Amino acid sequence: MTLELKDITGGYTAVPVIKNVSISVAPGELTGLIGLNGAGKSTTIKHIIGLMTPFSGTVAIEEKKLKDDPEGYRKLFAFVPESPVLYEELTLREHIEVTAMAYGIPKKEAFQKADRYVKAFRLEEKMEWFPAYFSKGMKQKVMLVCAFMLDVPLYVIDEPFLGLDPLGIHTFLEIIQEKKAQGAAILMSTHVLSSAERECDNFVLLHEGEVKVAGTLNDLQTEMSMPDATLDELYIQLTKEGNQL
């Protein structure tokens, strides 16, 4: 299993925000992390990328844990946040260089890898631009280039659909298919359930900090006794007050 969260309980104060969260993502699989505002998606992601330490439970990427080898662990994944975080004083070219350095990739190889994604997101004329001149969507594309240029086993992508234009989304989904075919595991959090339903192999439905149901769409429909329901319908049902799953 590429990503394995076992019974993660954690939060910002003594009060847990996520409770006994278990998630597995296998190589070549795209898993959608679905939940309302405040459900605990970002908190779960923070535990995966090592920004938070769980009160209890374990997180492993390819069976490696952060505490055993922090530097090695960090090279196993690439994270794309919802709100792009770029260095204001660095150009796109320099962002690629810094990413290569952080992951220990020779510069030449990094540019060879990045080139395909720079072109795919139509940024080739903007290599010398600083982030101040980029639109929000362009900034997100820079983050995606810096993630996809890395051949890592796991990609963690927070809400990719809201900042990108339709062409950007199309390119993003094509790259995701390629990465899956190469054996990468992808965990993607999103509110865009129609896209998630079309694209994801598996789903984790998080509600009030707990995994309510997980699996393929078929698994979800069976477990919730809603055989023909869309992901949207399943999720609405799940979030209805008093629903006991």
Ligand SMILES: Nc1ncnc2c1ncn2[C@@H]1O[C@H](COP(=O)(O)OP(=O)(O)OP(=O)(O)O)[C@@H](O)[C@H]1O
């Ligand atoms: N830095 C923080 N300090 C304290 N509580 C926080 C912090 N960040 C989030 N929380 C709380 O943790 C809970 C889960 O929030 P989280 O950001 O994980 O939700 P989310 O599913 O990512 O939501 P959204 O879809 O709005 O991004 C919420 O109750 C939120 O108020």
